[in-house]
Amino acid sequence: MKNIRNNSLTFVGNFVMAYFIFGEGTLGRPLIFAFCMLMLMMGIDWYKSRANYTLY
Incomplete structure (x- = not known):
């Protein structure tokens, strides 16, 4: 759910700025x-x- 909220807020921000x-x-x-x-x-x-995304 966290990714959906972040992606939707970013979508709205991208739309407004564009x-x-x-x-x-x-x-x-x-x-x-x-x-x-x-x-x-x-x-x-x-x-x-x-x-499994790891940095090491």
């Missing part, structure tokens, strides 16, 4: 950007958790 950065007044491009970043974060989380 909306201001692109500055078109439309929702399409910021939504695509935020969705791609969400998929990237979830992929990294999955990759790290699929094996």
Whole structure:
């Protein structure tokens, strides 16, 4: 549940910042950007958790 909350908060933050950065007044491009970043974060989380991830 912790990862879901963090990912959803980051998704909203990415969407808001992309909306201001692109500055078109439309929702399409910021939504695509935020969705791609969400998929990237979830992929990294999955990759790290699929094996016993240790630093030694």
